[in-house]
Amino acid sequence: MTHRIATVTLNPAIDQTVSIPNFQTDAVNRVDWKQDDAGGKGVNVASFLAEAGHKVSVTGFLGQKNDALFKTLFHQKGIDDHFLYLPGETRVNIKIVDNAQGQVTDINYPGQSPTHQDVDRLRNVVQALTESCDWFVFSGSVPAGLSTDIYDELIGPLKAQGKTVILDTSGDALRFGLPAKPDLIKPNQAELEEVLNTRLSSHAEIIAAARELIGSGIPYVVVSMGGEGALFIDRTQAFHAQPPTVEIKSTVGAGDAMVAGTVAGLLGGESLRECATLATAFSMGALSQIGPRLPPMEQIQAMRQLVTVREVK
Numbered sequence: 001m002t003h004r005i006a007t008v009t010l011n012p013a014i015d016q017t018v019s020i021p022n023f024q025t026d027a028v029n030r031v032d033w034k035q036d037d038a039g040g041k042g043v044n045v046a047s048f049l050a051e052a053g054h055k056v057s058v059t060g061f062l063g064q065k066n067d068a069l070f071k072t073l074f075h076q077k078g079i080d081d082h083f084l085y086l087p088g089e090t091r092v093n094i095k096i097v098d099n100a101q102g103q104v105t106d107i108n109y110p111g112q113s114p115t116h117q118d119v120d121r122l123r124n125v126v127q128a129l130t131e132s133c134d135w136f137v138f139s140g141s142v143p144a145g146l147s148t149d150i151y152d153e154l155i156g157p158l159k160a161q162g163k164t165v166i167l168d169t170s171g172d173a174l175r176f177g178l179p180a181k182p183d184l185i186k187p188n189q190a191e192l193e194e195v196l197n198t199r200l201s202s203h204a205e206i207i208a209a210a211r212e213l214i215g216s217g218i219p220y221v222v223v224s225m226g227g228e229g230a231l232f233i234d235r236t237q238a239f240h241a242q243p244p245t246v247e248i249k250s251t252v253g254a255g256d257a258m259v260a261g262t263v264a265g266l267l268g269g270e271s272l273r274e275c276a277t278l279a280t281a282f283s284m285g286a287l288s289q290i291g292p293r294l295p296p297m298e299q300i301q302a303m304r305q306l307v308t309v310r311e312v313k
Helices: 041-051 068-077 116-129 150-160 171-180 189-196 203-215 254-267 272-287 297-304
Strands: 004-009 013-019 033-039 056-063 084-086 091-098 103-108 133-139 164-168 220-224 230-233 238-242 308-311
Touching (some): 004 041, 004 116, 033 068, 041 056, 041 068, 041 254, 056 068, 084 116, 116 133, 133 150, 150 164, 150 171, 164 254, 189 220, 203 220, 203 230, 220 254, 220 272, 230 272, 238 272
Parallel strands (some): 004 056, 004 133, 013 091, 056 084, 133 164
Antiparallel strands (some): 013 033, 091 103, 220 230, 230 238, 238 308
16 A cells, blocks of 8 residues: 655645855855755655655645746656645755865755634645545745744644654744644754753653654654764664765755654654664755755665664664
């Protein structure tokens, strides 16, 4: 049976990557090249899962004025588009890539402000998607003006219907989304520290903090730690996955690739250890591309062999 997956992106963006060697503030900078990609965390997750051969639907809020990149992406990847198109423009997030200094600078715009009526329409779309989708991925920030507990509101009814729900967000959106008991969350270490209001200085401390969340009814916690790899934790096991050193072309979508890889592993019935290698390979693949893209799946499978996984007791 194919499990169709729906991703929900409340605050998508066009990712504009511009290459400026030796970028300097307070100076005139010359752009080497630029690339525009349809983005936003849930859009990226959907794109990666579609590349891995999964059937995916997408929803959330998009602006009507600059929707061409998104419509092209959904058409090319065979993604079912259930977005609500609002007046105005989808925000643009600018990433300044400076290969000479090995730096990436992010400039993120605030995004649209959906109305209460827009949220009601979205709630109806998500409910309609329950007829065809068993897995739901909620990713990214909450647009200005929306209640920070919107994820709780959207996830609660899905959990009541026995759906599997993944939540990848941060700050108050994560804090207020936790009571809905998503099946999996993927904070990075700083986001986990912020939501728990504590400093976590070792793998053991991170695992102990994650286990508190697991004890509250969240089955899986994945904590990404940048170059330090990631921890994959459930009630009884914890694995540290360490990728080899890879040349980073762009960090756009690396965390979203990890979410997509974890979902793909769980859907495939893989063990937590195997999910850790697949998710890390997805993330490595995204880091090796400019913009939110993956190399061919054969390369992803080859990358899995390069990931070092050890069980952490």
